[in-house]
Amino acid sequence: MAIETTTYDHIIGGSRYAGQGDRVADVYDPATGATMRRVRLASEADADAAVASAAKAYESWAEASVTARSRVMYAFRQLLVEHETDLAEVISAEHGKTIDDARGEVVRGREVVEFACGVPELLKGEYSDQVSTGVDTFTFRQPLGVVAGITPFNFPAMVPLWMHPIAIATGNTFVLKPSERVPGASDLIARLYAEAGLPAGVFNVLHGDRVAVDALLRHRDVAAVSFVGSTPVARYVHQTASAAGKRVQALGGAKNHAVVMPDADLDHAARQILAAAYGSAGQRCMAISAVLAVGGIADELVAKLRDLTLGLRVGPGTSPDSDLGPVISPVARDRVVGYVDQAERDGADVVVDGRGTTVPGHDEGFFVGPTLLDRVSSTMSAYQDEVFGPLLCVLRVPSLGTALELVNANPYGNGTAVFTASGGVARTFQRQVKAGMVGVNVPVPVPMAFHSFGGWKDSRFADHHIHGPEGVRFYTQAKVVTTRWPERADRGSTGFAFPTAS
Ligand code: NAD
Numbered sequence: 001m002a003i004e005t006t007t008y009d010h011i012i013g014g015s016r017y018a019g020q021g022d023r024v025a026d027v028y029d030p031a032t033g034a035t036m037r038r039v040r041l042a043s044e045a046d047a048d049a050a051v052a053s054a055a056k057a058y059e060s061w062a063e064a065s066v067t068a069r070s071r072v073m074y075a076f077r078q079l080l081v082e083h084e085t086d087l088a089e090v091i092s093a094e095h096g097k098t099i100d101d102a103r104g105e106v107v108r109g110r111e112v113v114e115f116a117c118g119v120p121e122l123l124k125g126e127y128s129d130q131v132s133t134g135v136d137t138f139t140f141r142q143p144l145g146v147v148a149g150i151t152p153f154n155f156p157a158m159v160p161l162w163m164h165p166i167a168i169a170t171g172n173t174f175v176l177k178p179s180e181r182v183p184g185a186s187d188l189i190a191r192l193y194a195e196a197g198l199p200a201g202v203f204n205v206l207h208g209d210r211v212a213v214d215a216l217l218r219h220r221d222v223a224a225v226s227f228v229g230s231t232p233v234a235r236y237v238h239q240t241a242s243a244a245g246k247r248v249q250a251l252g253g254a255k256n257h258a259v260v261m262p263d264a265d266l267d268h269a270a271r272q273i274l275a276a277a278y279g280s281a282g283q284r285c286m287a288i289s290a291v292l293a294v295g296g297i298a299d300e301l302v303a304k305l306r307d308l309t310l311g312l313r314v315g316p317g318t319s320p321d322s323d324l325g326p327v328i329s330p331v332a333r334d335r336v337v338g339y340v341d342q343a344e345r346d347g348a349d350v351v352v353d354g355r356g357t358t359v360p361g362h363d364e365g366f367f368v369g370p371t372l373l374d375r376v377s378s379t380m381s382a383y384q385d386e387v388f389g390p391l392l393c394v395l396r397v398p399s400l401g402t403a404l405e406l407v408n409a410n411p412y413g414n415g416t417a418v419f420t421a422s423g424g425v426a427r428t429f430q431r432q433v434k435a436g437m438v439g440v441n442v443p444v445p446v447p448m449a450f451h452s453f454g455g456w457k458d459s460r461f462a463d464h465h466i467h468g469p470e471g472v473r474f475y476t477q478a479k480v481v482t483t484r485w486p487e488r489a490d491r492g493s494t495g496f497a498f499p500t501a502s
Contacts, residue, residue, distance in 0.1 A: 005037065008037060012049055015200070027184070028329070031367075033365055076165070079192040080109075094185075096327065102317070144172055147174055148226070149167075149176045150237065163226045167226075175216060180208060190204075227248070228466070252459050256290070256416055257410070259417070285459075343380050400425060412459045414436060417439035434457065452466060
């Protein structure tokens with residue numbers, strides 16, 4: 001299964017749909033800088049068409065048995081296995097990450113489908129017999145209707161898969177607005193759903209930019225919005241869709257700290273932090289971008305990190321010899337370089353310098369090499385901002401308490417990790433740190449699909465975390481039914497006092 005088109009159309013009601021506008025955007029190969037394809041940018045009328053298709057499909061999909069919905073998920077899951085390489089290749093080509101890394105995101109996304117296969121169990125309600133004489137009560141959950149997902153460029157398959165399998169398995173219909181920079185994975189996923197037997201219109205892909213997002217956020221027939229992306233847009237999506245009366249979950253950006261204690265196994269910590277900082281060229285919301293070296297270990301830890309970083313190979317994501325690929329755009333590359341320049345001017349040590357990295361044969365690619373800064377202070381912009389590139393800052397701190405103060409003062413609170421040999425230190429850290437996902441000797445503590453994913457503070461604007469049990473709650477609403485089936489002899493008594501159990 002390959003991408004054959006030169007321009008990605010929307011996929012609405014099971015068919016390709018060019019839309020009513022003529023706006024398009026280029027889709028780049030970040031390793032060469034060349035335009036590979038183009039993607040349609042939806043108009044408001046195109047968003048209306050996608051929502052109308054989903055609303056029509058909802059009428060029958062919400063009535064499909066939970067077993068039928070589960071079977072579609074099983075078939076879809078099998079197709080994701082069979083087409084793992086196809087998906088990984090298109091992700092790598094458009095995003096720039098290595099094929100192995102792309103394969104990993106497909107697998108982690110597939111795990112949400114495996115969770116959604118269990119929807120008959122997930123939707124089992126609660127029943128109370130004889131709550132009053134002759135009266136029973138039961139609670140069950142029903143879908144919301146048409147729900148929308150708006151997703152970022154950095155996980156073209158996995159982040160949308162956090163959303164749509166659970167939404168669809170619980171009986172909703174879905175409009176996905178993927179990142180316009182990486183549309184290919186969603187095109188393939190739509191084809192796999194159709195092959196799995198999902199009725200047309202249950203899963204729709206609307207390509208576009210802010211115009212499409214705004215139309216979905218305000219659309220009368222969209223019941224709920226799931227968003228993952230940068231913090232300013234997450235805040236905007238949360239406020240706009242909430243004001244329009246929708247249920248919203250909006251996950252934002254991050255600045256994830258690894259705290260390395262003096263008793264940690266430094267070889268293990270350095271190797272783990274290396275992968276967490278530079279994997280996917282640092283373009284992960286759970287990437288470690290700040291190391292807090294506690295006590296006197298900083299020199300030794302920085303030396304180990306330097307040696308490992310110097311061994312990394314930068315190249316196109318499609319090459320098996322690359323450890324990390326390019327970043328998504330020239331703007332993203334220049335942004336990373338700008339932060340390094342500024343930190344250097346402010347007094348940080350540039351231990352490994354990725355500025356000016358070139359890859360032979362890929363002169364126009366958006367490459368920046370892994371960069372390690374030491375003696376960074378908490379006032380430097382490279383520490384304060386989400387850089388979203390292969391830049392790791394080391395800050396030297398005297399104690400666990402100071403480390404916790406720094407992590408907790410940071411406006412973001414997505415993930416964090418502590419490296420230590422002490423159960424007591426780990427317990428203090430996990431209880432006192434203000435972040436939604438915590439690793440103990442695990443640098444990227446992304447929960448499995450049967451738990452829920454979400455940060456704290458400016459990393460999430462919503463009541464619900466994403467996927468897992470909270471995903472099921474987000475995409476459904478509870479109904480509680482109280483029943484009485486009176487025998488003939490019981491009929492006829494009328495009471496005007498507020499009813500109590502008898
Ligand atoms: P982004 O916020 O620029 O874009 C995300 C989505 O919003 C895209 O579909 C885009 O088309 C749309 N969008 C962009 N600007 C918009 C605007 N002004 N109004 C309405 N819609 C708009 O994010 P990105 O650059 O694609 O992705 C990287 C960001 O996503 C990073 O900040 C990263 O931390 C974050 N992220 C967070 C998580 C998480 O789970 N918390 C996961 C992955 C990525």
